[in-house]
Amino acid sequence: MALRADFSRTFPKGPKVEATFEVELDCFSITVLFGASGCGKTTILRCLAGLDRPDAGVISADGTTWFNAPSGCFVPPRQRQVGYVFQEASLFPHLDVEGNIGFGVRSWPRQERQARIVELIQMLGLEGLERRRPADLSGGEKQRVALARALAPRPRMLLLDEPFASLDRPAAEQLRHGLRHVLQALAMPVILVTHNRDEALSLGDRLLLMREGRIRQSGSPSEVFARPDSREAAELLGFGTVVRTRVERRTGGLLGLIAGGVELFAPDPGGDFSEAYACIRGEGVSLERHGPATVTQRNRLAGSVTALHAIGPLVRVQVDCGFPLEALITTWACEDLSLAIGDPVHALIKATAVVVIPVEV
């Protein structure tokens, strides 16, 4: 019981989007399609729903073909039983909340229809809003109504296209928490499109990393976030420092990598290569002004501060230590050290915080 997709969609004078993956049906799991804006995530979702037509390949669910390029088979959206929630809720402005939720089940017998609407209103905590029009709803409420509307006809699968992108942070977080709960109870597989790292990490059971129209890497979100397998993936996944290095030596399971004239130690992933990208998350870098020279961190690099950027409660510090290094520290720590541009600092990085991606030749 699975959805199998293996298709491509080419846009005239535009990019080509390719997708090959499977999703288990009849059980709860959230598959995250993660990638930068414009990399083809939405196209894949639309092809699955039947809103867009691939040029080549096949899509099937449970052995039923939805799309087959050679035979010209194309099952229209209404026969696919797929729920879809758009980035902007797209509610029907002239219908109230009940009317919107009931739209997909308008052909059901009156009583069943009403019972289904009540059930969904309770499930998504929309009590008291039954008679409201979309114009009188908050962004979070709108998205919950859109979700209820998509779930009403009991779809076999739910497709979510950046459902939190138009919401402010607290509203998005609240909806995110509720969402997992609701969908788990329904035993429904979900494909979620997002470019938000927090969302991918907190919601996903599986992550498909997309870049330039193709799925480049897949696995559990924590695994993919910890072990990107290409320079581009590392940048996409939020590694603040990605630097090309030369392998100087291999010793005790560690690699000695030369970047910008300094040596960086990192765990040896094995294999034969002489050049590699060293990828470091800003969170994995500590800064000190003048501390003990003997620390557990294998990498202690001298440098100077070149830029400071406040992002919420954190400060992103750019350090020049032979190569440009990014550190993410708390505002508090930044004040403690009274860091300013030009200040000399030492950057401390655990060897295990450095991800090594061999350069393919």
Place this chain on the structure above:
Amino acid sequence: MDLIWEGIKEALRLLFTLDREVLSITALSLALSGLATLASLVMGVGLGLVLALNRFPGKRLVISLVNTGMGLPPVVVGLFVSILLWRNGPLGMLHLLYTPMAIVIAQTVIATPIIAGLSLAALQQLPPDLRLQILTLGATRRQMVWVLIKEARLPLLAAVMAGFGGVISEVGASIMVGGNIKGSTRVLTTATVMETSKGNFDIAIALSVILLVLAFAVNAALTHLQQRRRPR
């Protein structure tokens, strides 16, 4: 000044005594323009839907043609419809020139681009994802189009109003293709022109007042319809 005053008095008398001729002219005007608006509604909204829902080469050109058509001078329409319906013209064998049908055809040509252009604008104002959203909720393409029409019904009503207002008040095309024949193709506007030129200001004013009241009544009815649906 006396002339105008006398004219207004006579006009009121004609109106309140329900003068037979005035009534029949009014009825004919309503019937012909109503028919033309109905035909334009079908073709105009249809064209608006085709333009709003499809992508095809030359779409921009068609849209600019429609937008140009919204301001078609009735005299020009009258001229071309006359040429078409002329006894020796391409459609001469239908013998339609100087018949009420000719007026309906000319007015349809005038109103269709108005309704098409405004329908297109109305449909394009809907959220772009709405169409796809409707499809994911189990609608057939036909049902989807119907929901879109319902969603856009207020601006579509406005389009109908604009179309009707355009044709009930035009004179150039009606006089050219209809010929202002008494009892056959004499409508409010053509009769007004004729009576004015004859110096019968009383009848001309009476006809104008009817024209204004008519335009007001139809628009008031449509407006009422619009306003009634909003709060449910």
